[in-house]
Amino acid sequence: xxxxxxxxxxxxxxxxxxxxxxxxxxxxxxxxxxxxxxxxxxxxxxxxxxxxxxxxxxxxxxxxxxxxxxxxxxxxxxxxxxxxxxxxxxxxxxxxxxxxxxxxxxxxxxxxxxxxxxxxxxxxxxxxxxxxxxxxxxxxxxxxxxxxxxxxxxxxxxxxxxxxxxxxxxxxxxxxxxxxxxxxxxxxxx
Numbered sequence: 001x002x003x004x005x006x007x008x009x010x011x012x013x014x015x016x017x018x019x020x021x022x023x024x025x026x027x028x029x030x031x032x033x034x035x036x037x038x039x040x041x042x043x044x045x046x047x048x049x050x051x052x053x054x055x056x057x058x059x060x061x062x063x064x065x066x067x068x069x070x071x072x073x074x075x076x077x078x079x080x081x082x083x084x085x086x087x088x089x090x091x092x093x094x095x096x097x098x099x100x101x102x103x104x105x106x107x108x109x110x111x112x113x114x115x116x117x118x119x120x121x122x123x124x125x126x127x128x129x130x131x132x133x134x135x136x137x138x139x140x141x142x143x144x145x146x147x148x149x150x151x152x153x154x155x156x157x158x159x160x161x162x163x164x165x166x167x168x169x170x171x172x173x174x175x176x177x178x179x180x181x182x183x184x185x186x187x188x189x190x
Contacts, residue, residue: 032084034188038093041086044069044114047168062118062163064089064125066183068099073171074110079103083115084186087129095129096188101181111171115178117142117164124161128183136164136178 032040044067049056059065064087071083081101086093099115119125128134136142143160164178 034093034096037084037086037096037188040069041067041088041093044085044116044168047114048116048165051167052165059118062120063122064094064119064128066097066115066117066119066128068097068115068117071099071113071115072110073101073113075103075107077104077107079107081181085115089125096186097183098186099181099183103180109171111169113166113170114168115164115166117162117178119162121161128162134183136181136183142178 045059045065049059066085066087068083068085071081073079073081079102081099081103084096084098087095087097119128141160142162142164166178
């Protein structure tokens with residue numbers, strides 16, 4: 001006589017959770033060096049300038065840019081997201097940050113994307129830099145712009161203190177939300 005210890009639903013949930021944690025853990029365990037981050041940030045920024053008309057001018061008006069290239073998101077009911085990038089002020093890297101997010105719900109797949117968050121005011125930039133873990137939608141609202149390749153940024157109508165761009169999406173998940181994403185400063189030595 002067989003005894004059922006766990007339901008199929010419980011086993012399924014645990015397996016999905018372990019998979020998501022494993023993907024995030026694997027990404028964190030291969031944390032990039034400051035040099036590697038700077039190189040990938042340069043590539044993402046150039047792609048942004050090339051794909052979006054007016055991006056270079058827009059970036060020039062920002063007080064600071066947080067560039068997170070190759071952010072990985074994977075999920076099977078339970079999902080996770082991780083990436084590392086650099087905060088640039090005046091065109092030079094001043095700090096390194098990671099993005100971490102978790103989710104639960106109807107989801108399956110994986111994707112890679114580049115994220116740029118532009119701080120348009122000194123107040124927004126200072127609040128971000130002095131936080132002990134800044135969460136999108138809680139510590140600051142990010143106006144997420146959906147601009148495809150070849151489209152133009154209209155800098156005359158943008159009045160939000162924090163503007164986000166998600167581009168270069170590759171994969172099977174169609175999620176471009178930043179709500180609930182947590183950004184934490186990293187201790188990287190150059």
